[in-house]
Amino acid sequence: MIQFSLKCDNDHRFDSWFKSSAAFDDLQARGHVSCAICGSPRVEKAMMAPRVSTRDTATAHDQGDDQDRDRPKPAAERPLSAPASAAEQALADLRRRIEAESDYVGDRFVEEARRIHDGDSDARAIHGEARLEDARQLIEDGIPVTPLSFLTNRKAN
Numbered sequence: 001m002i003q004f005s006l007k008c009d010n011d012h013r014f015d016s017w018f019k020s021s022a023a024f025d026d027l028q029a030r031g032h033v034s035c036a037i038c039g040s041p042r043v044e045k046a047m048m049a050p051r052v053s054t055r056d057t058a059t060a061h062d063q064g065d066d067q068d069r070d071r072p073k074p075a076a077e078r079p080l081s082a083p084a085s086a087a088e089q090a091l092a093d094l095r096r097r098i099e100a101e102s103d104y105v106g107d108r109f110v111e112e113a114r115r116i117h118d119g120d121s122d123a124r125a126i127h128g129e130a131r132l133e134d135a136r137q138l139i140e141d142g143i144p145v146t147p148l149s150f151l152t153n154r155k156a157n
Contacts, residue, residue: 008035009042110134117143
């Protein structure tokens with residue numbers, strides 16, 4: 001696996017992993033590489049500094065005690081766990097707000113949205129899963145719904 005620093009034609013910069021340099025070239029040629037921020041298909045490799053570890057740093061890391069390995073690493077050492085841009089931060093904030101201020105109804109979303117719309121259930125904000133066809137039918141029936149840009153961490157019981 002190899003990590004490339006990439007940038008799109010809108011100058012968004014992001015990193016992504018590929019099986020090899022040839023795999024990146026093949027995916028890019030077939031139009032399967034797009035910007036993680038704006039979705040632009042015009043993406044190229046950006047300048048990047050190679051990460052080189054000396055034998056001393058590798059040995060010191062490899063010989064760390066079990067407590068060090070089991071400790072959570074700071075966010076700076078886990079770059080994929082922190083938002084990489086203002087857009088990612090805004091989506092993370094939106095997700096937290098939606099999950100905090102609405103009821104998760106899981107795969108009962110379509111049924112519960114109809115019950116709320118018909119007045120058979122208390123009016124409240126809900127989120128859950130629905131098939132695309134079912135969501136379209138809700139909209140056609142005048143029931144306002146919108147897709148979310150994330151999967152929930154919660155599971156329905």
